[in-house]
Amino acid sequence: MPTKKLSDIYTSVLDLVPILEGKTAADAFKSTVDLAQHAEQWGYRRYWMAEHHNMAGIASSATVVLIGHVAGATSKIRVGSGGIMLPNHAPLVVAEQFGTLATLYPGRIDLGLGRAPGTDQLTAHALRRDLRGSVDEFPQNVVELKNYLGPVDPTARVRAVPGEGVYVPFWILGSSTFGAQLAGILGMPYAFASHFAPSHLHAALQVYKDSFQPVGELKEPYAMACVNVIAADTDEEAKYLSTTLYQSFLNVVRGTGKPMQPPVQSMDGLWDASERYAVQQMLRYSFIGSAATVKEELQSFLTETGVDEIMIGCNVYDHAARLRSYELVSDFFKKSE
Structure with missing residues (x-):
């Protein structure tokens, strides 16, 4: 099979709706709408937001509300969840919410x-009240949800x-092989979170392909990988901007919640050797530099993985x-129609 080129595949946007140091959630929502409108103009395929809770730097907790807000402010780009954390919700509620969204924006x-x-366990308890079996029931909940959104059954x-x-x-x-196998068995497209959990990427992609069964409309496996990208006019500028990304993941390593921090001239003194190693391991698939540098690295990633679509987060x-x-x-990728 010929090697895929970036111009052969779509690319998409992952937006965590970051709250910046010194700014508010309202500011974050305005920036999200502006970015979505530009992404649509530039030919991105999808615009996804992720469900996080009790995090000072992320404003996407009410993900469904934001999906509707962004879809209403755009006209063509696909808008969705990357993702809805199903253990936090009854499948029927999710079906009604997304059934409503899909009816409004077919x-x-x-x-x-x-x-x-x-989120953390204390917040998870506040969300669901009962943690018994919620994660273990994920496959059954997915099937239940698919049934609710399936054919009309009076x-x-x-x-x-x-x-x-x-x-x-x-x-x-x-971010592991569990979801990959489930997606394959159910004949669903699969998205891997290599932007923060890179270690199982190749194994998960292989498990997905090996277990794929064409159950519904999807006749062949379709895999997407999410990566971090910071592109700028020069390598030096991109490296400077990337210190915000490093600070965000340093907070993850430390378990501290802060709004998104402005860039700094150097990370020296902000992290110790073990923290630096941990952050760099999490950010293995982060491509930072000028357009030429990032294009070369993204092409290498595509050649290495053979994914069908790349989603990009940009902290x-x-x-x-x-x-x-x-x-x-x-400019590197196929434009969405």
């Missing part, structure tokens, strides 16, 4: 599902209205610089 809504809580005792007959596209999200403090990064990268 042909534009994606439903990506994850099995992690997207005889069903419990129905998603709106929802049934809408056929919202489902994705399984994961940059300055909104204009973040827009510039996505603009530069958009």
Whole structure:
């Protein structure tokens, strides 16, 4: 099979809706709408937001509300969840929510599902009240959700209205081989979180391909990988901007919650050797530099993995610089129709 080129595949946007140091959630929402509108203009395929809770630097906790907000502010780009953390929700509620979104914005809504809580255990308890078996029941909950959003069945005792007959596209999200196998067995597209959990990427992609069964409309496996990208006019500028990304993941390593921090001239003195190693391991698939540098590294990643689509997260403090990064990268990929 010929080697894929970046111009052969689509690329998409992952937005965590970051709250910047000194700014508010309202500011984050304005930036998200602006970025989504630009992403649509530049030909990105999808615009996904992720469910996180109790995090001072992330404003996407009410993910469904934001999906509707962004979809209403755009006209063509697909908008979805990367993802909805299904253990936090009853499948029927998710079916009704996404059935409503897909009815309002037909042909534009994606439903990506994850099995992690997207938060700490105390907050997970506050969200669900009962933690017994929630994660272990993920496969059954996915099937239940698919049934609610499946063909109309007037005889069903419990129905998603709106929802049934809408056929919202489902994705399984994961950072291990568990979700990969489930996506394969259920014949669903699969998205891997290599932007923060790179170690199982190749194994998960192989498990997905090996276990894939064409159950529904998807006849061949379709895999997407998410990576971090910071592109700028020069390598030096990109490296400077990337210190915001490093600080964000340093907070993850330390378990501290802070708004997104502005870039610094050097990370020296901000982390010790073990913290630096941990952050660098998590950020293995981060491509930082000028357009030429990033294009070469993204092509190597595509050649290495053979994925069908790449999703890009861009943790940059300055909104204009973040827009510039996505603009530069958009030139490498196939444009969404």
